[in-house]
Amino acid sequence: MGRTNPPVKGAQKMIVSIGGNAIARKGQAGTISEQFANVAIACRSISSIIRSGRPVIITHGNGPAVGNLLIQNEAASAQVPPMPLYICNADSECSLGLIIQQSLYNALRSSDMEREIATVLTQVIVARSDTAFADPQKPIGPFYDEQAALVLSRDRGWVMKEDARRGFRRVVASPKPLRVVEAGVIKRLSEQGVIVIAAGGGGVPVFESAEGLLTGVDAVIDKDLATALLASVVKAETLLNLTGIEMVYKAFGTPSQAGLSQMSISEARSYLDKGEFEPGSMKPKIEAALEFLEDGGKEVFITTPELAEEALSGRAGTRIYR
Secondary structure (H helix, E strand, O other): OOEOOOOOOOOOOEEEEEOHHHHOOOOOOOOHHHHHHHHHHHHHHHHHHHHOOOOEEEEEOOOOHHHHHHHHHHHOOOOOOOOOHHHHHHHHHHHHHHHHHHHHHHHHHHOOEOOOEEEEOOEEEOOOOOHHHOOOOEEEEEEEOHHHHHHHHHHHOOEEEEOOOOOEEEEEOOOOOOEEOOHHHHHHHHHOOOEEEEOHHHOEEEEEOOOOOEEEOOOOOOHHHHHHHHHHHOOOOEEEEEOOOOOEEEOOOOOOOEEEOEEEHHHHHHHHHOOOOOOOOOHHHHHHHHHHHHOOOOEEEEEOHHHHHHHHOOOOOEEEEO
C-alpha cells in the first residue's frame, strides 16, 4: 500500500483541464490504447502537483470521443435506436473519466502514493433564451451528402450546414454555462481530500424549469468556459490548461507568429479584441482564462501535458495573471 499523502491544509486549490486534443492527438488513429498513453503523460504531471500537497480538481474535453459515438449511433441506427446528443455527452464524460481516473491512480501508485479519486457525472444548466440556440454553429457527427442532409433536416429537425466543402454536418448550439448542478458535491469531495474529475466535455447541458426540474438538451458547452465556471465556484486559485501546443501565440500560423510567455489580464484582453486568437481553438481558452481571473482567480497556465511542471515553475508555456 502507498502512503495517502493528503493535501496540505490551506494549500492553494488548482483546476487542471485536459484538452480533447491532448487526449486524442493529431495524426493518431484515436484508439483507446493511444488515449490511455496520452492521458498517462498528463497524469504524471498531475501526480507531481498532488505530491506537492495542492488540492486538485480535473476537467477534460471530450472531442473527438463524442463525435465517434455519434458516428457509431448512425452506423447502427437500423439495429439500435440512436441516442440523443446529451446522452452521448454523458457517455463520453464517463468513459474519458475512467481513462483519467485509472491513469492517475496508476501514476500515484507508481510514486508510492494512494489517494481517493472520483469521477462525477456533471450537469450544467444553460438558458433556453441563449442566443446560441437561434443560430447553431458547432458541427458534430458524421458528414452527409446534400440529399441525406435534407432528409435529416426534415425528419429529425436537425440544422445542417456545409462544412468546408467536405459535405454537410449537423450543427448544434454552444450555449453559455450558467450553473454546475453538482458543484456542491464536487466542492465537498475536494475539501475531504478526494481528487475529483468533473465537467467532462463541458458537462451535460440541461434546461431548468420554473419548478427546478432538469431536462437534457442537445447542445455542446465549451469545456473551457465550464471549467472557468467550476473553478470560480470551488474557489480555485490556479487553472492549468493542458492542450496540444506548448504556449499561446499571437498571429498563430502566420509569418509573424510570436509566442507569449506571460500576459496580464489587460494584455490578454487587448490581444483578444484584436483577433489574435483563433475561434474554436485558443480564443475560448483565453476567454475562459479572463472569466476565471476576473472572478477572483490568481493565475492561468496554458501548455502541453509534457511541459506542465516547467510551466508552473515559469520555464515553459504561457502564464496569464491578475
